[in-house]
Amino acid sequence: MTELRVGVVGVGVMGADHADRVVRKTAGARLVAVSDADQPRAEELAKRLSAGPTQSVRVVEDSLDLIAADDIDAVILASPGFAHAEQLFACIDHGKPVLCEKPLTMDAESALRVVEAEHKLGRQLIQVGFMRRFDPEYAALKELLDSGELGRTLLLHNVHRNKSVPPTFRSEMIVRDSMVHEVDIARWLFGEEITRITVHTPTSSSLVRDGVRDPQLAVFELANGAMADVEVFVNFQVGYEVRCEAVAERGSATIGLGSGVFTRAGGQWGGAMPADFRVRFEQAYDIEVQRWVDATARGEIDGPSAWDGYAAAAVCEAGIESLTTGRPVDVALADRGKVLG
Ligand SMILES: NC(=O)c1ccc[n+]([C@@H]2O[C@H](COP(=O)([O-])OP(=O)(O)OC[C@H]3O[C@@H](n4cnc5c(N)ncnc54)[C@H](O)[C@@H]3O)[C@@H](O)[C@H]2O)c1
Numbered sequence: 001m002t003e004l005r006v007g008v009v010g011v012g013v014m015g016a017d018h019a020d021r022v023v024r025k026t027a028g029a030r031l032v033a034v035s036d037a038d039q040p041r042a043e044e045l046a047k048r049l050s051a052g053p054t055q056s057v058r059v060v061e062d063s064l065d066l067i068a069a070d071d072i073d074a075v076i077l078a079s080p081g082f083a084h085a086e087q088l089f090a091c092i093d094h095g096k097p098v099l100c101e102k103p104l105t106m107d108a109e110s111a112l113r114v115v116e117a118e119h120k121l122g123r124q125l126i127q128v129g130f131m132r133r134f135d136p137e138y139a140a141l142k143e144l145l146d147s148g149e150l151g152r153t154l155l156l157h158n159v160h161r162n163k164s165v166p167p168t169f170r171s172e173m174i175v176r177d178s179m180v181h182e183v184d185i186a187r188w189l190f191g192e193e194i195t196r197i198t199v200h201t202p203t204s205s206s207l208v209r210d211g212v213r214d215p216q217l218a219v220f221e222l223a224n225g226a227m228a229d230v231e232v233f234v235n236f237q238v239g240y241e242v243r244c245e246a247v248a249e250r251g252s253a254t255i256g257l258g259s260g261v262f263t264r265a266g267g268q269w270g271g272a273m274p275a276d277f278r279v280r281f282e283q284a285y286d287i288e289v290q291r292w293v294d295a296t297a298r299g300e301i302d303g304p305s306a307w308d309g310y311a312a313a314a315v316c317e318a319g320i321e322s323l324t325t326g327r328p329v330d331v332a333l334a335d336r337g338k339v340l341g
């Protein structure tokens, strides 16, 4: 099998991690080029990753040129969400498969245009980076719930805490960039769309910037009547913590309790907490990128689709509206059958 020649756009925290993953851990793929609005950052990474005898990574100044390049078979998009729409349309124009970090785009309208443009092409090129679906714990939970062993799933309780986030992180980003993971997980575990969302804003931590609502407490209502709640607290100070408990008719199942060794000793109990998502979800990212590379070689995607990215964007848009009023907001979702015909 020939190697998939990959280009990475945006090499900040996540893009640099993915670039390194392609070089060191992913079979059947080769990192060919990187691009970043911050050129020195791209130069530095390319130099570091070109160190091996067989690896030569070049820098392409303009991300659209990287996407168009003849020697790039597929793209990993890890630029900020505001840059995704233009870069996704370029991938569609050039027929390049793309693993696009969440969020797909910044709003439901542009996300739907992406879905429609891909659909017009007649094949799926876009996979969205909802990597939790590849996390072995989440995958085991899904398998258990789908087996029916516990009966119907009725409720999900989620906790999503980051140690801290950059100062640019506003209240809307907590919905669009962080809560979007629970939006995807709820849709995926239930296999149902979310029809209504309410975002409550309890007292904010005194450690966050003026006006930022953190933590947030959201309730999702699903088409089948099930519900999910999530606490998102992105300035938790302690570490990275992601938990999910599913409550079903004949029992419940919880994941995310024991990252690392959980000890009971010397009158204390507890374990280590990962500092961030790169540690907690390392295995999920590895599996995600490997399966994306394998599927791309077959001309397919193997994970969350552009529709999943759009549906999440529509829920987050309603969530951002609810954030300001505290009232439930119905999700306006296009008719899937009509869009994908
Ligand atoms: N799946 C996950 O768990 C996860 C984790 C972190 C971030 N993300 C997502 O990954 C993306 C990047 O986030 P990050 O934390 O790495 O941000 P970051 O700020 O660390 O990196 C973004 C990089 O993109 C560059 N950039 C800005 N505009 C650009 C443009 N138009 N074209 C090319 N490069 C551009 C910046 O210079 C920066 O180097 C976001 O969509 C974010 O939501 C996903």
Ligand SMILES: O[C@H]1[C@H](O)[C@@H](O)[C@H](O)[C@@H](O)[C@H]1O
Residues within 6 Å of the ligand: 162, 165, 177, 178, 179, 181, 234, 277
């Ligand atoms: O962009 C990041 C990323 O998506 C993480 O997985 C999430 O935990 C953070 O809250 C978010 O800021």
